[in-house]
Amino acid sequence: MPQxxxxxxxxxxxxxxxxxxxxxxxxxxxxxxxxLAEEAVQDTFLRAWRAGDRFDPQIxxxxxWLFAILRNVVIDLGxxxxxxxxxxxxxxxxxxxxxxxxxVSWQVEEALRRIGDQHRRALVETYLRGRPYADVASELGVPxxxxxxxxxxxxxxxxxxxEEMGYDD
Amino acid sequence: xxxxxxxxxxxxxxxxxxxxxxxxxxxxxxxxLEGCPDCxxxxxxxxxxxxVLQRADPERLTPTPSLPPxxxxxxxRRIAAERRAARRRKVRLGLVLGAAAAAATAAVLLALSLxxxxxxxxxxxxxxxxxxxxxxxxSASLQSRPWGSDVQxxxxxxxxxxxxxxxxxxxxxxxxxxGSFRYVYAGETDEAELSSxxxxxxxxxxxxxxxxxxxxxHIPSSGSTHS
Numbered sequence: 001m002p003q004x005x006x007x008x009x010x011x012x013x014x015x016x017x018x019x020x021x022x023x024x025x026x027x028x029x030x031x032x033x034x035x036l037a038e039e040a041v042q043d044t045f046l047r048a049w050r051a052g053d054r055f056d057p058q059i060x061x062x063x064x065w066l067f068a069i070l071r072n073v074v075i076d077l078g079x080x081x082x083x084x085x086x087x088x089x090x091x092x093x094x095x096x097x098x099x100x101x102x103x104v105s106w107q108v109e110e111a112l113r114r115i116g117d118q119h120r121r122a123l124v125e126t127y128l129r130g131r132p133y134a135d136v137a138s139e140l141g142v143p144x145x146x147x148x149x150x151x152x153x154x155x156x157x158x159x160x161x162x163e164e165m166g167y168d169d
Numbered sequence: 170x171x172x173x174x175x176x177x178x179x180x181x182x183x184x185x186x187x188x189x190x191x192x193x194x195x196x197x198x199x200x201x202l203e204g205c206p207d208c209x210x211x212x213x214x215x216x217x218x219x220x221v222l223q224r225a226d227p228e229r230l231t232p233t234p235s236l237p238p239x240x241x242x243x244x245x246r247r248i249a250a251e252r253r254a255a256r257r258r259k260v261r262l263g264l265v266l267g268a269a270a271a272a273a274t275a276a277v278l279l280a281l282s283l284x285x286x287x288x289x290x291x292x293x294x295x296x297x298x299x300x301x302x303x304x305x306x307x308s309a310s311l312q313s314r315p316w317g318s319d320v321q322x323x324x325x326x327x328x329x330x331x332x333x334x335x336x337x338x339x340x341x342x343x344x345x346x347x348g349s350f351r352y353v354y355a356g357e358t359d360e361a362e363l364s365s366x367x368x369x370x371x372x373x374x375x376x377x378x379x380x381x382x383x384x385x386x387h388i389p390s391s392g393s394t395h396s
Binding site for chain 2: 020025038046050051101104105110112123128133149151155162
C-alpha cells in the first residue's frame with residue numbers, strides 16, 4: 001500500500017476539511033442542484049475511502065484524485081437523473097457543457113473569487129465583458145493606466161491562485 | 170534596461186496577452202520584448218493564464234455555496250457503518266471456514282495417519298489470475314493446513330452482489346469446491362477466507378466463477394508431487 005494512502009477514517013476527515021468546499025462548489029456548478037451536489041460529495045468521499053489503498057501521492061495530488069472521482073460520480077448522477085421521467089419541461093440538463101471543460105471553467109471562476117476585488121473587477125469588466133478601458137476607468141473613477149496595471153497584477157494573482165489550487169494545464 | 174523602465178512595460182503585459190492593446194502600443198511593447206528576455210519570459214508565463222481566463226463565466230462568480238452542515242458527520246457515519254459491515258462479513262466467512270474445517274476432520278485424521286506429521290509452516294502460495302477484464306482484479310493464495318488448504322481470495326471490480334464460487338483443481342482434473350461468497354461493495358476489495366480439502370502441492374489450478382464468468386489461474390507443476 002503506498003505511503004499516504006487514504007485508509008483511515010481520520011484520513012477521510014482531513015481530506016474533507018481540505019477539499020470538500022471546492023468539490024461541493026464544482027458539484028453545484030455542474031449539477032445545478034444543491035441536494036444532488038451534496039449526494040455527489042458524499043459519494044465521492046465514500047468511493048475515495050473504499051479505494052483509499054489505491055491512492056498514491058507519488059502519482060498525483062489528493063485533490064486531483066478526488067476531482068477525478070467526483071467527475072465520475074457527477075456523470076453517474078447525471079445519467080440516473082436523465083433516465084428518470086421528466087415531469088416538467090424546465091428541468092436543467094446536465095452535460096450541455098462537457099464535464100472536463102466545465103471543470104476548467106469552474107476552477108478559473110474559483111480562482112477569480114480568490115483574488116482581490118479590484119483585480120477581479122478589472123479582468124471581468126475589460127476582458128470577460130469586453131468593455132472599453134475608458135468606460136471601466138470612468139465608472140471606477142481611476143485613470144486608464146490604473147486599470148491596465150490592475151489587469152496585469154490581476155492576471156498574476158490569478159496564476160498564483162490557480163497554482164495554489166493545484167490546477168495544472 | 171533599468172528596472173523602472175521595465176515596470177512600465179510590465180504593466181502592459183496583461184493587456185498585451187489579453188489582446189487589449191491598440192496597434193501602436195502593442196507594436197511598442199513587442200519591440201521591448203524583443204530586447205528584454207525578462208519581460209519576454211513574463212509575457213510567456215501569463216499567456217496560458219489568459220487562455221484559460223476566457224473559460225470563466227462572469228455570471229457565475231457569486232460566492233461558492235457553503236457546505237451543508239452535518240455533511241462531514243453523515244459521511245463519517247456511512248464509513249463507520251461500512252467498516253462494521255466489512256468486519257461482520259469477515260466473521261461470517263470465518264464461520265464458514267470453521268464449518269468446512271470440522272467437516273474435513275475425519276478425512277484429515279485418516280490422511281495424517283497415512284502421511285505423518287502435517288506441514289504447518291509452509292509459506293502461503295500466491296496465485297495470479299491473468300487475462301482479467303479491465304477494472305477487475307482477482308488474486309488468491311493457498312496455505313497448507315492439516316485439512317487441505319486455506320484459500321484466501323481477493324476480488325474487486327464485479328457488479329455488487331455478484332455470486333463468487335471458488336474451486337481448486339486436483340492433479341487428475343477433479344474440482345474440489347472451496348466455498349462461495351458474494352462480492353458486496355463496488356470499488357472495494359472483498360477478502361474471502363475459504364478452505365478446501367485439497368493440499369496446495371496437489372492443486373493444479375484455482376477457479377473463480379463470478380456470475381456467468383469463470384476465471385482460472387493455472388499453477389505450474391513444481392515437479393515435487395504427482396498423484
